[in-house]
Amino acid sequence: MAIPPQDSETFQREVDENLRRDQMADFGRKWGKWIGGAVFIFLAAVAGFLFWQDQSAKNAEASAEELAKVIADLGNPEESDTLVPRLQEAAGEASGAGKGAIMMAEAAIEIDNANRDRAIEIYAAIAADEDIAKPYRDAALIRQTLLDFDRVEPDVVIARLQPLVNEEEPFYGSAAELTALALIEAEREDEAAQLFKQIAENPDVPRSLRARSVQIAGTYGVDASAALASIEQQDF
Known part of the structure; x- marks a missing residue:
C-alpha cells in the first residue's frame, strides 16, 4: 500500500529532522541512551496522520480509527495500561503502511514506558517486514540503531x-x-x-x-x- 508522494516526503522530512535533534542532544554522551519520549510521541502522531491519509480500503477503517483513538489517549494516565494491547490488536488486523504506522506508535509508547528492549524488537520487526512501506522501514531501522548503538x-x-x-x-x-x-x-x-x-x-x-x-x-x-x-x- 503506497504512501501518497507528498505525505511520504513530509514523513521523511519530519522524522529525519527529529532524528537529528536526538543525535545533537546525545552527541558527546554514550550512544544508545534513552531518547526523549516526546520525540517518539511526535513520531507516533505523524505516523497516525499518514496512516489516516493512506487508508482507502473499508476493511482498514477500524484499525485506522483505533490508532487515532490511541494517539488521542496518549496523555491520559487512565488509559496508559490499555494502549499497547489495543495497538497490538489493531496491528494484527492491518497491513502495509497501516501496520507500519501502528507498530511505530507501539514502539513510541514502549520507549515512553522505559521498555527499551521491546521498542528495539518492534523497530527491528518493522525494518524487516517488506510488506510495510519503505519510509516506515527506513525510519524504524534508524530508530533501532539509535537505541542499540551501544549494544552492538x-x-x-x-x-x-x-x-x-x-x-x-x-x-x-x-x-x-x-x-x-x-x-x-x-x-x-x-x-x-x-x-x-x-x-x-x-x-x-x-x-x-x-x-x-x-x-x-x-x-x-x-x-x-x-x-x-x-x-x-x-x-x-
Missing part, C-alpha cells in the same frame, strides 16, 4: 545502515552520521572524517547536521570548511 559492534551498525548511506536516500543524513560515529568507534577515524565531509557538502542535508559535520571532520584532520558558505545560506 560498530561493524554491525555500519553494515545495517549501508543501504541508506546513499545520497539519493531520504534518510541519508541520519544514516551517514550514525555510520560515521560507528567508524570512529571502530577506530577508522579517517573514513569517518571523510564521511562527515560528505555530509557537510550535501545541500539536501539539514543545516544543523552539516554544520556539526564540518566541526567533527575538522577534529579528525579533514577540512570541510568550504561547505560553510552554502550552509550559512541554507534555509532548513
Whole structure:
C-alpha cells in the first residue's frame, strides 16, 4: 500500500529532522541512551496522520480509527495500561503502511514506558517486514540503531545502515552520521572524517547536521570548511 508522494516526503522530512535533534542532544554522551519520549510521541502522531491519509480500503477503517483513538489517549494516565494491547490488536488486523504506522506508535509508547528492549524488537520487526512501506522501514531501522548503538559492534551498525548511506536516500543524513560515529568507534577515524565531509557538502542535508559535520571532520584532520558558505545560506 503506497504512501501518497507528498505525505511520504513530509514523513521523511519530519522524522529525519527529529532524528537529528536526538543525535545533537546525545552527541558527546554514550550512544544508545534513552531518547526523549516526546520525540517518539511526535513520531507516533505523524505516523497516525499518514496512516489516516493512506487508508482507502473499508476493511482498514477500524484499525485506522483505533490508532487515532490511541494517539488521542496518549496523555491520559487512565488509559496508559490499555494502549499497547489495543495497538497490538489493531496491528494484527492491518497491513502495509497501516501496520507500519501502528507498530511505530507501539514502539513510541514502549520507549515512553522505559521498555527499551521491546521498542528495539518492534523497530527491528518493522525494518524487516517488506510488506510495510519503505519510509516506515527506513525510519524504524534508524530508530533501532539509535537505541542499540551501544549494544552492538560498530561493524554491525555500519553494515545495517549501508543501504541508506546513499545520497539519493531520504534518510541519508541520519544514516551517514550514525555510520560515521560507528567508524570512529571502530577506530577508522579517517573514513569517518571523510564521511562527515560528505555530509557537510550535501545541500539536501539539514543545516544543523552539516554544520556539526564540518566541526567533527575538522577534529579528525579533514577540512570541510568550504561547505560553510552554502550552509550559512541554507534555509532548513
